[in-house]
Amino acid sequence: MEIIPFCQSCGMPLASEEVKGTENTGHKTSDYCKYCYEDSQFKQPDMNLEDMKNMVKVHMQKKKHPDYMIQKAMNLLPALTRWKNSHLIM
Template sequence: MASTNFCQSCSMPIDDPAMAGTEKNGAPSKEYCKYCYQQGAFTTPNMTLDEMRTVVKTEMEKRHIGQEIINLAVNTLPNLKRWRNSNN
């Protein structure tokens, strides 16, 4: 089974190259999705971890994803690269 890469900001799977964000030089990001990262910068640079928790939960609920999976995604956020050293 192939491993899955997850956005290091929102935890969304980014195995599909179309879902990858972009670096300053236009190359696909290996760490962040297109919703979180464009042209080498976060699309919402001042977002807090708590705000990201709300966004992730809301977007997953819109897609009728089960609560267990939503909880897993939200609880994973503090361990991702963007949030690891966050005080939120």
């Protein structure tokens, strides 16, 4: 069984090279997706965890994911690298 990494910002599966974000060297990263991260920077650096939860929820609802899957994603987000210690930054 292959373990697929997922974006440490939004939780999106990084199942292919095309969806992976990039470092400033041009290399792909297995930590973040291209929608969150480009050239070693977050595309929306001022986004907070609540903003991300709202964005992910809306995106998943548009794709008609079941409610249990959306809730699972909401529960996962605070444990991701980008948000894990965000409550300590004030």
